[in-house]
Amino acid sequence: MWKVFLTGATGFLGGELAVALSKTDRAEKIACLVRAACDAEARERLEGVFLLHGDAYDPDRIVAVAGDLSDDQLETRLAGHPALKDINLVIHAGANTSFLKQKYPVLVETNVRGTHRVASWASQLASLEAFAHIGTATIAGAGEDVMGKTLGEDEPNLSARHLVGYTRSKMLAEVTARAMIPGNKLTVIRPSILLGDTRRVVPRSFDIAWILVAIKQLRMFFCNPDAVCDIIPVDYAASAILRLMMGHRRHTTYHVSAGASATTCRKTLEAIDYEESGKPPLAFCSKSDLDLMKSWLRNGDPDSALSMYAEHIAYIRCGLGKKKARILLSGLEAYWPFIDLSQRFDNSRLLADTGIGLPEPAHEYLKRTAVYLQDIDPIEAASNP
Numbered sequence: 006m007w008k009v010f011l012t013g014a015t016g017f018l019g020g021e022l023a024v025a026l027s028k029t030d031r032a033e034k035i036a037c038l039v040r041a042a043c044d045a046e047a048r049e050r051l052e053g054v055f056l057l058h059g060d061a062y063d064p065d066r067i068v069a070v071a072g073d074l075s076d077d078q079l080e081t082r083l084a085g086h087p088a089l090k091d092i093n094l095v096i097h098a099g100a101n102t103s104f105l106k107q108k109y110p111v112l113v114e115t116n117v118r119g120t121h122r123v124a125s126w127a128s129q130l131a132s133l134e135a136f137a138h139i140g141t142a143t144i145a146g147a148g149e150d151v152m153g154k155t156l157g158e159d160e161p162n163l164s165a166r167h168l169v170g171y172t173r174s175k176m177l178a179e180v181t182a183r184a185m186i187p188g189n190k191l192t193v194i195r196p197s198i199l200l201g202d203t204r205r206v207v208p209r210s211f212d213i214a215w216i217l218v219a220i221k222q223l224r225m226f227f228c229n230p231d232a233v234c235d236i237i238p239v240d241y242a243a244s245a246i247l248r249l250m251m252g253h254r255r256h257t258t259y260h261v262s263a264g265a266s267a268t269t270c271r272k273t274l275e276a277i278d279y280e281e282s283g284k285p286p287l288a289f290c291s292k293s294d295l296d297l298m299k300s301w302l303r304n305g306d307p308d309s310a311l312s313m314y315a316e317h318i319a320y321i322r323c324g325l326g327k328k329k330a331r332i333l334l335s336g337l338e339a340y341w342p343f344i345d346l347s348q349r350f351d352n353s354r355l356l357a358d359t360g361i362g363l364p365e366p367a368h369e370y371l372k373r374t375a376v377y378l379q380d381i382d383p384i385e386a387a388s389n390p
């Protein structure tokens with residue numbers, strides 16, 4: 006029977022993992038690290054995770070442990086917590102997932118040092134049987150060698166070029182977990198891009214999903230619409246992770262990804278019905294168009310090279326507003342080069358070892374969850390990408 010310690014339970018993936026764990030009779034205890042002032046407040050936050058989709062919170066099996074990955078005393082606190090003495094499975098899904106450049110110090114503190122703290126405590130547990138480090142497939146980076154490719158589960162490349170500090174911090178976090186947890190106990194699980202849910206339920210998070218809504222509002226798209234997008238639904242990711250951790254594994258590292266089910270932005274946007282009456286059609290534009298648009302939005306008249314987008318310029322001037330367009334473009338800035346990477350992550354290890362089957366393509370399942378996208382305020386999301 007598993008006695009689990011889970012980090013990130015109030016997040017998109019961690020919330021799904023907490024609920025999925027509570028539904029298996031193989032988890033005797035599910036102790037969740039939650040940011041809060043005390044265990045009672047942590048429990049209140051955790052109960053909210055279960056409440057979202059009406060799942061039962063079983064207080065006899067679920068333990069909320071207040072704690073912060075960035076706390077220097079975390080290891081001591083975990084070691085002293087009576088409910089954590091017999092933990093035999095750690096699932097470390099907590100992380101700061103911000104794409105903001107100025108957050109790099111927090112990303113290092115939370116993702117790299119936080120992993121060190123959790124791994125250091127876990128490695129001292131006599132009862133530890135398995136440690137799942139939730140990484141990300143995007144640690145592959147953005148070099149020429151990894152663009153437009155189907156990537157396998159290679160070792161982290163310390164010299165890889167990264168588009169944002171987040172992926173770099175996750176690469177360093179994985180290296181930390183590998184250094185601290187014995188190889189026979191460690192499983193590194195690297196999801197690709199999590200977006201939405203296959204069920205007709207409100208997704209736990211609109212991270213990434215806001216990009217679709219932002220593009221729908223902006224009516225302009227500044228990268229290759231046919232680039233491969235390896236997107237998976239969060240419920241599939243949680244189910245794959247639990248199958249991996251509760252079954253027989255032949256490898257240390259696994260992608261949890263779409264693989265052959267990967268889609269494209271064009272298909273994904275079409276699935277959410279991006280055409281809207283009274284608004285210009287979605288325009289697929291170049292990088293130089295992007296620079297000209299940014300310069301027009303900052304000041305002055307549109308460059309003559311933008312004349313082919315006269316309808317879009319009029320819409321921004323008189324409908325959306327230049328300020329909103331500027332905010333959307335600034336939030337989307339980090340994502341265009343990601344899309345252009347056109348990466349697919351090989352999932353044959355996952356499929357072979359779990360028998361889970363390919364996930365439904367994003368352009369299919371998103372048709373069901375598109376209704377919830379209407380609740381997203383892309384301006385708010387773009388301000389804190």
Ligand SMILES: NC(=O)c1ccc[n+]([C@@H]2O[C@H](COP(=O)([O-])OP(=O)(O)OC[C@H]3O[C@@H](n4cnc5c(N)ncnc54)[C@H](OP(=O)(O)O)[C@@H]3O)[C@@H](O)[C@H]2O)c1
Nearest residue numbers: 013015016017018040073074075098099100141196198199
């Ligand atoms: N989303 C994706 O597309 C994606 C793709 C690949 C891999 N991943 C990985 O999957 C994992 C989960 O991602 P997610 O999308 O679920 O992220 P998320 O929704 O942003 O959730 C992050 C979780 O980590 C917790 N956390 C953040 N800082 C913390 C701190 N200092 N101390 C304690 N807990 C802290 C958050 O708690 P609060 O509620 O207190 O903020 C939240 O529970 C991460 O390791 C991420 O790198 C995500």
